[in-house]
Amino acid sequence: MPIATVLGIVLAIALAGCQAAAPAPTGTPLQSPLPTPASAPTTTPGTTSGEVPTEAPATAGPTAGPTESPAESPVAGYPLELVGQDGTTVTLEARPERIVSLTPATTEILFALGAGDRTVGRGDYDDYPPEATQLPGVAAFTGVNHEALVALEPDLVLAGGNFFTPPADIERIRELGIPVLVLYAPTFSAVLDDIRLIGQAVDTAVEAEQLVADMQARADEVTTAVEALERRRVFYQIGSEPEIYAPAPGSFIADMIVLAGGEPITTGDPAVFAIAVEELVELDPEVIVVGDAQWGVCPSDVAARPGWGTMTAVAESAIRPVNDTIVTRPGPRLAEGLAELALAIHPEAAIAPPADQLELCPE
Amino acid sequence: MSDIELELRGVGLAYGHREVLRDVHMVLRPGERAALLGPNGAGKSSLLRAITGGEGRRLGAVLLNGQPVEEIGRLRLARQVAVVPGQTTVAFPLRVEELVALGRIPHEHPLLGPRPADHAAVDAAMRRVGVESLVGRDVRELSLGERQLVVLAMAVAQGARLLLLDEPTVHLDLRHQVAVMELLADLSERDGVTVLAVLHDIALARHYFPRLLLVSEGRLVADGLPDEVLGAELMAEVYGIDDSLLAVLGGARG
Amino acid sequence: MSAGVSTPVSAPVVRVGRIEGLRRRPVMLAFAGLALCALVLALGVALGSVGIPLADTVGVLLHRLFGWPAVSWPASTETIVFELRLPRVLTAMAVGVGLALAGATFQGLLRNPLADPYVLGTASGAALGAAVAMTVPLQMVVLGIGLVNVSAFVGASLAVAVVYRLARAGGLGSMTSVLLTGYAVGALLAAALALVMYLSGNSLRQIFVYLLGSFALSSWPQVLIGLPIITLGSTVILLRARVLNAMLLGEETAGHLGLDVNRQRLVLLGAATLVTAAAVAMSGLIGFVGLVVPHLVRLVVGPNARTLLPLSAIYGAAFLGAADLLARLPGELPVGVVTAVVGAPFFLYLLRRYRASYAL
Numbered sequence: 001m002p003i004a005t006v007l008g009i010v011l012a013i014a015l016a017g018c019q020a021a022a023p024a025p026t027g028t029p030l031q032s033p034l035p036t037p038a039s040a041p042t043t044t045p046g047t048t049s050g051e052v053p054t055e056a057p058a059t060a061g062p063t064a065g066p067t068e069s070p071a072e073s074p075v076a077g078y079p080l081e082l083v084g085q086d087g088t089t090v091t092l093e094a095r096p097e098r099i100v101s102l103t104p105a106t107t108e109i110l111f112a113l114g115a116g117d118r119t120v121g122r123g124d125y126d127d128y129p130p131e132a133t134q135l136p137g138v139a140a141f142t143g144v145n146h147e148a149l150v151a152l153e154p155d156l157v158l159a160g161g162n163f164f165t166p167p168a169d170i171e172r173i174r175e176l177g178i179p180v181l182v183l184y185a186p187t188f189s190a191v192l193d194d195i196r197l198i199g200q201a202v203d204t205a206v207e208a209e210q211l212v213a214d215m216q217a218r219a220d221e222v223t224t225a226v227e228a229l230e231r232r233r234v235f236y237q238i239g240s241e242p243e244i245y246a247p248a249p250g251s252f253i254a255d256m257i258v259l260a261g262g263e264p265i266t267t268g269d270p271a272v273f274a275i276a277v278e279e280l281v282e283l284d285p286e287v288i289v290v291g292d293a294q295w296g297v298c299p300s301d302v303a304a305r306p307g308w309g310t311m312t313a314v315a316e317s318a319i320r321p322v323n324d325t326i327v328t329r330p331g332p333r334l335a336e337g338l339a340e341l342a343l344a345i346h347p348e349a350a351i352a353p354p355a356d357q358l359e360l361c362p363e
Numbered sequence: 364m365s366d367i368e369l370e371l372r373g374v375g376l377a378y379g380h381r382e383v384l385r386d387v388h389m390v391l392r393p394g395e396r397a398a399l400l401g402p403n404g405a406g407k408s409s410l411l412r413a414i415t416g417g418e419g420r421r422l423g424a425v426l427l428n429g430q431p432v433e434e435i436g437r438l439r440l441a442r443q444v445a446v447v448p449g450q451t452t453v454a455f456p457l458r459v460e461e462l463v464a465l466g467r468i469p470h471e472h473p474l475l476g477p478r479p480a481d482h483a484a485v486d487a488a489m490r491r492v493g494v495e496s497l498v499g500r501d502v503r504e505l506s507l508g509e510r511q512l513v514v515l516a517m518a519v520a521q522g523a524r525l526l527l528l529d530e531p532t533v534h535l536d537l538r539h540q541v542a543v544m545e546l547l548a549d550l551s552e553r554d555g556v557t558v559l560a561v562l563h564d565i566a567l568a569r570h571y572f573p574r575l576l577l578v579s580e581g582r583l584v585a586d587g588l589p590d591e592v593l594g595a596e597l598m599a600e601v602y603g604i605d606d607s608l609l610a611v612l613g614g615a616r617g
Numbered sequence: 618m619s620a621g622v623s624t625p626v627s628a629p630v631v632r633v634g635r636i637e638g639l640r641r642r643p644v645m646l647a648f649a650g651l652a653l654c655a656l657v658l659a660l661g662v663a664l665g666s667v668g669i670p671l672a673d674t675v676g677v678l679l680h681r682l683f684g685w686p687a688v689s690w691p692a693s694t695e696t697i698v699f700e701l702r703l704p705r706v707l708t709a710m711a712v713g714v715g716l717a718l719a720g721a722t723f724q725g726l727l728r729n730p731l732a733d734p735y736v737l738g739t740a741s742g743a744a745l746g747a748a749v750a751m752t753v754p755l756q757m758v759v760l761g762i763g764l765v766n767v768s769a770f771v772g773a774s775l776a777v778a779v780v781y782r783l784a785r786a787g788g789l790g791s792m793t794s795v796l797l798t799g800y801a802v803g804a805l806l807a808a809a810l811a812l813v814m815y816l817s818g819n820s821l822r823q824i825f826v827y828l829l830g831s832f833a834l835s836s837w838p839q840v841l842i843g844l845p846i847i848t849l850g851s852t853v854i855l856l857r858a859r860v861l862n863a864m865l866l867g868e869e870t871a872g873h874l875g876l877d878v879n880r881q882r883l884v885l886l887g888a889a890t891l892v893t894a895a896a897v898a899m900s901g902l903i904g905f906v907g908l909v910v911p912h913l914v915r916l917v918v919g920p921n922a923r924t925l926l927p928l929s930a931i932y933g934a935a936f937l938g939a940a941d942l943l944a945r946l947p948g949e950l951p952v953g954v955v956t957a958v959v960g961a962p963f964f965l966y967l968l969r970r971y972r973a974s975y976a977l
Contacts, residue, residue, distance in 0.1 A: 151693050452867065
């Protein structure tokens with residue numbers, strides 16, 4: 001039956017994409033091949049290191065309700081209207097006390113903002129902080145378990161845009177009368193906006209500003225440190241089986257690499273996620289960042305690949321593993337991830353190493 | 364059901380512009396029994412098809428008791444005329460009595476299905492043909508001969524007064540060939556059923572059928588008693604065989 | 618009196634045993650099946666991944682369905698029982714009816730035991746329609762029915778229409794040629810689907826989940842639109858048991874038995890396609906039901922469509938309702954996986970046990 005053939009093909013693609021997709025559960029829709037309607041990134045990915053815009057761009061933000069001085073009487077801020085990445089206006093009648101977060105990034109953000117005690121549910125793959133794993137998981141690979149979600153009686157659900165949470169599931173939850181705020185950050189600065197947005201939603205605007213400021217400071221530390229250094233051609237290896245998966249132009253990782261003082265090598269086409277080895281050889285990366293190190297791929301494996309020896313990065317042993325989770329998850333640890341990425345690109349840079357670094361590929 | 368007289372007036376069959384059969388005139392009286400003979404491709408099956416209406420375009424007129432076949436409704440036609448295929452294929456397990464019961468489809472209520480009269484007709488048909496002992500058996504397990512008898516029982520259950528058969532004895536062993544022939548003779552002589560059968564076996568036809576129709580190259584070239592039709596010259600011409608073989612056939616009459 | 622034929626060599630087989638007894642009692646089988654359906658319905662509403670006291674479940678149903686006064690239960694309980702579980706079980710059972718009837722119809726029309734509802738390209742057409750809808754950055758929901766549902770329905774229907782036209786245009790009117798054309802068109806659509814999936818980017822996961830089949834997004838609007846469609850198609854099929862019976866010996870014989878084969882074939886094809894399209898629009902591609910349920914029923918009661926069709930419908934509903942329940946108790950397994958895991962071994966066992974019935 002032809003459909004069996006398709007399922008076979010799909011299975012192959014999916015298993016292959018697991019390398020590429022596995023990072024997805026960490027919270028980052030890495031590739032955004034289709035321009036998301038409501039939030040075509042207003043920050044161009046090619047921004048040079050330096051200013052990371054601190055004002056909220058038009059991507060996502062409150063449209064009505066109190067926007068200034070969140071420091072005054074937070075509770076009086078409700079009812080509150082917010083607009084998520086999908087363009088839908090979400091109205092919160094009161095301070096959310098039972099929040100369900102469906103993406104690893106938003107879960108991390110909630111706990112970082114001190115709203116972890118008001119979080120009652122998470123996505124099955126949300127793994128940080130450790131306290132979060134105690135919460136019941138209501139969203140798995142196949143979608144949201146609506147029964148379990150409804151049983152938690154949430155008054156706010158945080159979902160992932162750009163198909164991270166299936167739009168059909170988001171729609172269904174809204175049909176059941178539960179407000180769903182959709183978040184999606186295609187760039188570093190957009191992540192800061194998301195943190196502010198969530199802070200607004202759950203009445204922790206003060207903590208959000210603080211977190212944003214801290215992250216901004218760390219990011220500034222990084223961008224300052226690499227400002228004077230030469231931009232190196234960086235290839236971020238997202239996955240290596242069965243094809244080499246690379247960042248698409250305009251993607252989140254490309255943005256991060258730019259901020260970290262590198263020149264990202266991309267697939268050249270926003271809809272393409274793999275790169276041919278010949279092309280990679282031609283583009284000749286000076287640094288190879290091993291993003292799939294957590295899945296057992298180490299620099300020695302990369303160096304041993306046939307045909308890769310001609311690359312500058314391999315010749316100079318500039319192949320470095322990173323904790324892909326913190327580098328790509330659009331959450332509170334992203335600034336640390338930026339630091340880790342920058343150190344992988346410029347080990348000589350004056351950047352404090354990230355706290356809790358993962359032991360990857362002990363050699 | 365009344366007896367049926369079958370009349371063909373200038374009947375032919377065409378596929379597009381190609382005429383495979385033309386200008387057949389013939390009358391089969393009620394209770395008469397005739398066999399259609401001829402070499403392969405001569406048009407025997409085409410003649411049957413022209414009567415039953417299948418593939419191809421019918422030329423001329425086919426009349427049942429004087430009424431053109433086109434004017435008789437499909438269902439009414441099925442109640443009077445049964446077409447017995449020479450070979451049947453069944454894709455699913457099907458029991459003998461279930462196959463015979465298919466013959467009642469033209470009679471049974473479209474929604475409610477078979478009524479007691481239909482069940483009785485099925486039983487009677489199986490007994491008439493002599494296959495009642497096969498009840499409960501899967502049709503695909505039967506020998507070809509037994510199967511052909513069961514298919515005949517289906518036609519009998521249909522209550523048809525006109526039986527059209529397309530090579531009913533192909534691949535059957537002699538025992539069953541005889542059984543089929545005897546049954547057809549019985550049906551026409553005792554029950555008055557009009558029978559027209561395409562046969563390939565000349566000896567069998569000669570023995571069991573009082574009237575033979577010889578078809579050659581799309582035309583009816585002979586129609587009458589076996590001795591008349593199976594004359595040496597005509598047979599040699601039609602079948603392209605010589606005298607010595609004819610003698611064998613002539614001797615088969617026994 | 619048999620006309621000169623001696624009794625056939627083989628002696629008649631007297632069949633005893635439970636299966637034979639069941640075969641003679643189709644009405645009893647029907648009632649047993651309906652009771653099973655009622656049980657599946659009850660369990661499906663009472664059980665789920667969240668535990669709800671039975672008293673509350675009954676209370677919610679009485680309240681929402683018959684206007685009984687509400688006793689105190691959490692609002693989430695009412696939502697779960699009435700907005701999530703009830704429409705879901707009803708959808709699963711309706712889809713079970715539809716797929717089983719469509720499967721029986723295609724098996725009868727095509728005279729092929731391997732036929733299932735998807736054999737004429739419906740699966741590939743629906744999947745392609747759904748995949749395109751999921752990839753396009755357009756979210757449209759009208760009356761609770763999304764673009765994906767409509768797209769899948771249209772895709773399935775169009776695929777069959779194309780197949781039928783192509784088969785007829787090729788000058789081959791027989792159902793065998795329709796089957797072969799269906800296979801070819803289905804393969805072509807499957808290739809297109811693979812391409813769409815390759816280009817789909819982030820929606821790949823969603824498309825994959827759709828291919829596995831799921832009732833997770835069932836809702837009342839879907840039920841209110843899908844159920845009548847399935848009922849309509851199913852009724853048309855059930856009323857044409859006679860046609861399927863006549864087809865047992867082939868189209869030519871069916872014509873000789875007095876049926877307008879061309880017309881009836883088209884009507885049955887249309888009804889079966891309608892039902893299948895509605896089913897895949899609601900739940901994605903659930904395999905096995907349309908193939909196995911009619912076979913299982915046929916093994917017990919034989920190929921007579923007058924018993925085969927209604928019993929297939931009833932047991933199809935029970936089977937899929939039960940499969941969905943099994944799929945959602947441990948979390949959210951794709952229901953297509955459950956139907957295959959449960960159905961395949963059971964079917965193999967039955968084939969072995971009753972090998973004689975299939976003359977294997």
